[in-house]
Amino acid sequence: MKPLNPSFIFLLSLTVVSSSLGFYLPGLAPVSFCEQNSKGDIQLFVNRLDSVESVLPYEYDAFDFCKDTDENRPSENLGQVLFGERIETSPYKFSFKADKACVKVCTKSYDTGSREDKLKLDFLKKGMELNYQHHWIVDNMPVTWCYIVEDNQKVCNPGFPIGCLVNQEGKPKDACVINADFNKKNTYYVFNHVDITIHYHSGDETNGMHARLVAATLEPRSIKHSNDENPTCEETPMDIPADFKSNLKVTYTYSVTFKVRGLLDGITFCIMNSLVIVLFLSGMVAMIMLRTLHKDIARYNQMDQEEAQEESGWKQVHGDVFRPPRMGMLLSIFLGQGTQVFIMTFITLFLACLGFLSPANRGALMTCAVVLWVLLGTSAGYVSARLYKTFGGENWKTNVLLTAFLCPGIVFVDFFLMNLILWVEGSSAAVPFGTLVAILALWFGISVPLTFVGAYFGFKKPGIEPPVQTNQIPRQIPQQSFFTKPVPGIIMGGILPFGCIFIQLFFILNSIWSHQMYYMFGFLFLVFIILVITCSEATVLLCYFHLCAEDYHWWWRSFLTSGFTAVYLFHHPLLWLHLDHGAHFLHFYRYYGLLLLLLVCK
Known part of the structure; x- marks a missing residue:
């Protein structure tokens, strides 16, 4: 075998060092934009559409929207496929710091004599009736829709509806309540125009820091364009009657505006509140366990010294405690x-x-x-x-x-x-x-x-x-009180650990159902460690109480005591979904049912 060339080793070392210097730890390096750079194009991606009133998401191409002529799907990893991510390019394309107003994307025509057109329009109407939501992505950030609700409170949603419906009684549903012009009975209003606002940080090009996008928001609007070739985006809403009796044209347009903004707006979570609850519950369990053990051990030591009373409690089951379950x-x-x-x-x-x-x-x-x-x-x-x-x-x-x-x-x-x-x-x-x-x-x-x-x-x-020999004849277990019976003890044992993760579970569910990014992994890891400690403490404490009641069947009980936390974890999203009109049940059963089975198999 020939020795390696020193020059080759030197070049290889340089390659490794340069690669390590260019490594970006958080996963994906941010994209920088330069005004003098001709490659300042910004690509808007579209994801699957879903609804809180339906359990079935659909791809963007399932609806009759404008499609990209050079449609290209980014490569998807295993995790994206399992979670149903369907990201693809869109026809909405613009350049950095190039404001545009009322740009036509495409026009969709529907002929009453075409059965295919009728099916497409019916599917679009069904999507508006069920309040299906777009989910767009710019520079790997969700495009959010912010609107004002009661008491002038601003609410931001990482998606926006494809349209809305005013029913036969003249009552507007979902997004139709935000516009008084949506007033025709039994009429659909499609959001065929979006005003996109791209927020960016200007950076400092003298120090080599280029501009970066920090947020993307939009406002959907319904506009009935009188001139499909040269739209003005100032007309009346685009209404679609429930009965398809005449030919129809829907023109999709957009406007884009760039605004300077700080790097990131602060996002406040109730982390301290959750941390206090977690530490309080864990400390309470530890204190009860230590005080109870210290008290019982001191009492048993005193009894041994006096030799005045017969052994009782957990000392009497030492010959059966390691009996196979x-x-x-x-x-x-x-x-x-x-x-x-x-x-x-x-x-x-x-x-x-x-x-x-x-x-x-x-x-x-x-x-x-x-x-x-x-x-x-x-x-x-x-x-x-x-x-x-x-x-x-x-x-x-x-x-x-x-x-x-x-x-x-x-x-x-x-x-x-x-x-x-x-x-x-x-x-x-x-x-x-x-x-x-x-x-x-x-x-x-x-x-x-x-x-x-x-x-x-x-x-x-x-x-x-086992440290002690097991008796050949099993000891008879005395009559147990209600709290030392297996089922009540197991049910009560899962409450404290679940209380430790309740607040954090709220953030996780909110991120999943709202298609938001969850990035508090440091705090989640801390909660996970405290959950493990709390499960261990609760299990040891309840097992000790059962042994004091001379019940030596602790194997399955110790497993199910902390494992019952998974049952609470399973039913909590059910309550969450019930309060949200029962939506996403199928996805819940797929992912949280899977999670429950894995936790039960613990």
Whole structure:
């Protein structure tokens, strides 16, 4: 083998150093614009359309809107496909700091004699009736629509409706309430014009700092253009009667304005409020546990010294406390899968805190989570096999197969059935068949073999030896009070951990349903750590109370006490969706049902 050329090593080193200097940690480098640069074009992207009154999102091309002649879809990663992101280029294009007024995009014509035109117009009307929302993106930022509501409060929404409806009683629905000119009964009003405002930071070109876009807002309007070739954007609203009896033309236009603005407006969240609640709940559980343990240990020590009373409480069950649980194989499988999910969650949040999974890099969070879960099959197999051997189990083949296929199989069947419904309805949220095949390949080709490897090493090691010998005859459990019975204890055990994440869960749900970027990963990681501590403290505390009541069946109870937090997590979005007219139920069942199953498999 020939030695490497020193000049080649030097050039390679320079390449590595230069690449590291150009590395941008948060995920995607911001785009800089220069007035003298001829490449100052700004591309507006469109995403899927959804509605709070419907569970099915649709692609931009599903509606009869203006399309880009050079349509190009940016490459999508696994996370974007799983979350139903459908980003594509749009015909709305403009240059940096080049204001434009009433620019025509295209004209859509509908002929009463054409069945295809009737279907297109009916689908557009249905979208306006269900208040479907556009979601546009400029420089990887959502284009927001800000409007004034009661008490002169300003509300901003990261999407805007395609139109609105005034029903047969003359009552305006949804966005029709913002304009008094929308007053015709049984009439649709399409928003065919948008006033776009691009906010940018001017920078300092003398120091090499170019301008950067910091925000994008728009105001949708409905305009009936009298002259389709030279629109003025000052006419009456574009009304579409409910009955399609005459030919119709809809001209789409836009205006764009650039404004100087500071780098970022401050966004205030109730972080301190949430942090106080989290720390208070965790501190309360820790204080109760420490005071109770200290008091009982002091009392038992005093009884030992006096030797005046018979042993009672948890001392009497020391010979039964390590008795193998019922359905030990199922418990070991759940604990193995839970270890896999826990490590995956920890690493994902940690990388997100460092900035590697920036929300600007769409789909990176989900892609990272899926890849990590696949690669962590070894931990699931090892933990499951080791615990099953500790319980004295002998059906090691069944244990390995169930560890590899039970929980992931339930999740995949649930996901596939929901995806099948979306396929039938033609929704953009349906995952393509090729992606499903890729997921199966990752599961069977990587995760399952790694699970077998972990189980092999787990069964090779001896089981965990209990510190005390187990009695041959099980001790009879005395009559339990209401609070020490299994079901009430498990239900109460999940309340405190759920209280720790309640405020943070509000921000997460609000970001998901409102298509906003969630970037408080540092605080989320802190809440995750405190959640783990609180679950541990609540489980230890309740198990201690049960042992004091001479109930030694603690294995499943300790698992379900903190695991019941997942049940509260499951029902909280149901309440959220009920208050939001029951929308997004299908997506909730896909993603939060998946999350619940993963947490239960903990």
